[in-house]
Amino acid sequence: MKLGFIGTGALSSAIVTGLKSLPGEQTAVVVSPRNEAVAADLAARFADVFIAADNQAVLDQCDTVMLAVRPQIAREVLRELRFRKDHHVVSLIATVSREEIAALVWPATHVSKALPMPMIARLQGSTIICPPDPIVAAFFARLGGVIEVEGQSEFDALTVVTATYASYFKYLDTIHSWVRSQGVSNDKARDYITSIYKALANAPDTAPDEGFMHLSQDYATRGGINEQVLRELTERGLFDTFAESLGRVHRRIAGT
Numbered sequence: 001m002k003l004g005f006i007g008t009g010a011l012s013s014a015i016v017t018g019l020k021s022l023p024g025e026q027t028a029v030v031v032s033p034r035n036e037a038v039a040a041d042l043a044a045r046f047a048d049v050f051i052a053a054d055n056q057a058v059l060d061q062c063d064t065v066m067l068a069v070r071p072q073i074a075r076e077v078l079r080e081l082r083f084r085k086d087h088h089v090v091s092l093i094a095t096v097s098r099e100e101i102a103a104l105v106w107p108a109t110h111v112s113k114a115l116p117m118p119m120i121a122r123l124q125g126s127t128i129i130c131p132p133d134p135i136v137a138a139f140f141a142r143l144g145g146v147i148e149v150e151g152q153s154e155f156d157a158l159t160v161v162t163a164t165y166a167s168y169f170k171y172l173d174t175i176h177s178w179v180r181s182q183g184v185s186n187d188k189a190r191d192y193i194t195s196i197y198k199a200l201a202n203a204p205d206t207a208p209d210e211g212f213m214h215l216s217q218d219y220a221t222r223g224g225i226n227e228q229v230l231r232e233l234t235e236r237g238l239f240d241t242f243a244e245s246l247g248r249v250h251r252r253i254a255g256t
């Protein structure tokens with residue numbers, strides 16, 4: 001594979017960093033010159049990462065091309081480029097459909113959408129790809145895992161998961177702030193919460209056949225303090241409000 005990136009920003013940098021952290025990894029990578037600083041940083045850190053003269057030069061030197069410009073400029077950027085029939089195009093552009101990308105990159109017909117996350121730099125977090133594709137799946141499988149989906153509706157529903165990170169950290173911050181208000185030092189509170197939530201994040205792996213609610217009930221001992229918090233938050237409609245928010249995000253993503 002000769003891999004190219006159109007748009008060298010945060011996500012491209014994370015993918016290249018993850019890829020090049022794999023032992024013995026020698027895939028040649030060509031990045032577009034923008035962003036200049038990000039491209040220069042990648043080329044300085046990795047011997048087999050090269051900066052192309054422009055976007056077209058990326059296409060001309062590669063067989064597999066990841067599209068990683070922002071959605072607002074994607075159409076304008078892609079319309080100026082000449083793709084080849086044999087190009088393998090992987091669009092990372094979150095809010096432009098596979099069908100629209102396919103029309104923009106014709107005559108290339110091998111077109112996938114992928115949704116990697118920045119933690120791919122540390123080989124963590126699965127990438128969703130659509131449609132299933134053995135080459136794209138094998139690429140992302142090595143970089144933290146891959147979930148292949150058949151159609152846009154499944155892709156859109158899974159994409160909603162990525163809208164919940166900020167709330168997750170707000171949840172941890174609420175615990176942290178409360179513990180600190182009781183006179184516990186910042187670091188001690190942070191270290192304890194981090195260590196406990198890392199352990200909780202492993203719980204689904206220890207019970208792979210159980211749903212999340214089963215794990216919740218495991219911790220919610222009758223009459224205990226976990227049951228109390230769960231009951232009080234449920235009674236106040238916190239989880240219903242959360243689910244309604246996911247629905248609104250989904251309508252935004254799916255454009256319905």
Ligand SMILES: NC(=O)c1ccc[n+]([C@@H]2O[C@H](COP(=O)([O-])OP(=O)(O)OC[C@H]3O[C@@H](n4cnc5c(N)ncnc54)[C@H](OP(=O)(O)O)[C@@H]3O)[C@@H](O)[C@H]2O)c1
Binds near residue numbers: 007034036070115
């Ligand atoms: N970051 C994420 O967590 C994430 C997750 C999933 C999907 N995505 C998708 O991935 C894509 C990239 O996101 P990002 O976070 O990496 O954005 P980003 O950091 O803004 O990177 C986009 C890059 O495109 C460059 N660019 C601007 N105009 C260009 C042109 N005409 N030709 C080539 N490159 C050009 C920008 O350079 P300048 O800085 O010089 O303008 C910038 O470095 C987006 O479509 C986004 O929807 C991102």
